[in-house]
Amino acid sequence: MGPSLADTTWIYGGDEATITETLQNGRPGGMPAFGGQATPDEIADVVAYVMSLSK
Ligand code: HEM
Structure with missing residues (x-):
């Protein structure tokens, strides 16, 4: 039900700080x-993974 994370279109933003905020606090x-x-280390690992998907 969530948006694609494998394209370059973002609702909130695809930078490290914004993805971290999305995962920590939800939307x-x-x-x-x-x-x-x-x-925080586990969140950082998932943020790195999400960022790798849109490349
Ligand atoms: C490891 C698991 C997950 C990751 C890494 C993840 C990641 C993300 C990210 C990065 C966004 C923001 C995308 C953007 O700015 O364009 C997002 C949005 C969203 N995700 Fe997830 N998500 C996860 C699990 C889930 C689950 C379990 C659900 C629902 C049961 C969900 C539903 C949604 C929805 C509906 C949005 C859009 C929110 C809005 O428009 O306000 N996600 N997700």
Whole structure:
């Protein structure tokens, strides 16, 4: 149900800081927050992975 993460079109932004914010705190359109379930290191790993998808 989420948007494609493998293109270069972003709703909120594809930079490191914005993706980190999205994963930690979620987004109002239905994206859940993962900040309570993942460590900052784990979030950083997923952010790097998401950024690699749009290349
Ligand atoms: C590891 C799991 C996930 C990752 C890495 C991830 C990543 C992201 C990112 C980066 C965005 C923002 C995209 C943009 O700015 O264009 C996003 C948005 C969104 N995600 Fe996720 N997501 C995950 C899991 C989920 C799950 C489990 C759901 C729903 C059950 C979900 C639903 C959504 C929705 C609906 C949006 C759009 C939110 C809005 O328009 O406000 N995501 N996701």
